[in-house]
Amino acid sequence: MTDIFVNPSSKTPTPNSTPTPPQVENLPSPLPKKRRHSRFSAFWQYPEKVNFETREKGEKVILLLRQHPIVNLGWILMAILMLLAPTGIGVLGVLSSLPSGFQLIIYLAWYLVTSAFIMESFLDWFFNVYIVTNLRIVDIDFVNLIYKEVSDANIDKIQDVSYNMGGVGRTVFNYGDVIIQTAAEIQEFDFAAVPNPAKVAKIIEDLMVKK
């Protein structure tokens, strides 16, 4: 017999019934929304876990910049060609006159060189960074295998910030050079091929105003 006198809303859930999940879609989030950035991002605003060698206590990293990822296209294509080259050499039979042991070593050495090329090209892009903090701008350059150059200038020494985006590729992909004139020891900083140069220049100008 159905219990028609019981209010449906006051029914207690039975143990077998599945509880409906609470409606959380429209609740306000307790934390402000943050844009998620990858570690490989070329334009990383307010990075959380970024640190650098000469960072001072209380110094906050506001921007971490690298060259736009599109600049990697050249070496990536070259790496693909290098990876495919042994197949072409095998088809043409260039090394067929050599003993099999030499052929094997040549192929292995080729892949070793290719892996080093890929690693060096990636490291060159990944670690050549420009950092803007609340106190200064830092340009970290690894010129070759064992030579690095770290330049910095305080925000209050910056005199002028400009940017340029010449060329089709730079306009399409929205990247360019940000040139910063300073009264510090190094008079000009060039943040080369960084994404969104207008925004970078604006952020640095805002920091100058605050100082």
Add this chain to the structure above:
Amino acid sequence: MTGVIPILNISIWLIAKIIALILLGMYLIFALVVVRQVQLMTSTVEVGFEAPIRLFSYLHLIFAIIIIAVAIIIL
């Protein structure tokens, strides 16, 4: 072609092996420099991706050592 230099009575493949080992030895030094370079880079800038990069540099070094060992054995 017999593969032997007539005057010195040395196998041409022995010379090729020595040259290959010298080149691979030089590459091993380069691989060591790469490991040092990666250490330098990861200590200069930390972005949270240091461990995989260091691992790759060590793998590259180990691969170079293995190739030298293989070259000594099979050439």
